Amino acid sequence: MKVLISPTKTMSIRSSIKCKTSKPIFLDEANRINMALSKWSENEIRLKMKLSAKLTSSTFTNIRKWGYKNEYLGPAIFSYQGTAFKHMDTSLWSEQDLIFSQNSV
Template identity: 35%
Template sequence: MMIYISCAKTMTAHSKQKVPFTTQPFFLNEAKQNVMDISQFSSEELGRLLKINSKLAADNYFRYHNFFSDDNEGLPAILSYTGMVFKRLAVKDFSDDDFRYAQEHLFITSFLYGLLRPLDVIKNYRLEGDVKLPERGNISMFDYWKPVLTDFFIAEIKKQGGVLINLASNEMKELFDWKRVCREVRVITPDFQVYKNGKLSTVVIYAKMCRGEMTRFILKNRIENPEQIKSFEWEGFCYNENESSGDHWVFTMG
């Protein structure tokens, strides 16, 4: 069984967390080329491209221009991202065996690196899927990665039993030929919703927290049978059979 989650916009370059080993990203050469292409933009152009303010633009201009510096050593991906999913994944208490298991069963999407394993060493960056680079023929990063990642993604899922637990945000499907993925492997999509005025709705912050907590639950408990995921409970969220359909598994609170 394979899990995949989304990257985060917020990152850190420092961590005291120890990991048993590190690896290189599968698509490091593509990432390096992306960095060289993006480095051609000025800080102002980068701000417009990424739709960020001038301070963030300046920070990321420095990140891209410092990318190949020997002083910029990078961190394992699972320690680099600091968004809510990763906060709730809470790897501070992971054992070496937890990290090893995660390395085999978890993918993290990245618009710069394509797909990452938890212990792949990466460097801080900011990039969005809808960014179009002239060197790419003005196609988006989504369209750039789709032919590169799809076969690889499917093959890796099949190596782990042919079941994908989709805990990424919806836009990440655009990194792949998603119809092919769904045809060739079983895709289970947990959905986390709350009742508001008698109707179910998604609260983004809750959804992110639950995705991180469920990822942690699967990794810590070494879950291989997807049916066991239905036992997941957190802060009142639990599996709702009546609202679920097929491989769309709904977890509700209240």
């Protein structure tokens, strides 16, 4: 069984966490979505995504930086801070937990 988790609006990049990563399964779709989003103004992003000014600014920057190759961002599972991610408490995961999540999430 595969589990899909929707990302949250709030991110915290923890680049100090190093582990084997893989290519995202939906990378082509994500690239197409980002191309469409990159045409939006900062105000359009704020209104359409219903974001605060602070979150709008960071989202706008992230859209513009999409695909930046020289920066290690770490696995997405460690980057989001929404309710589902908090309850997974990845800070307690063992190496086996990471391997399992790589194959299942």
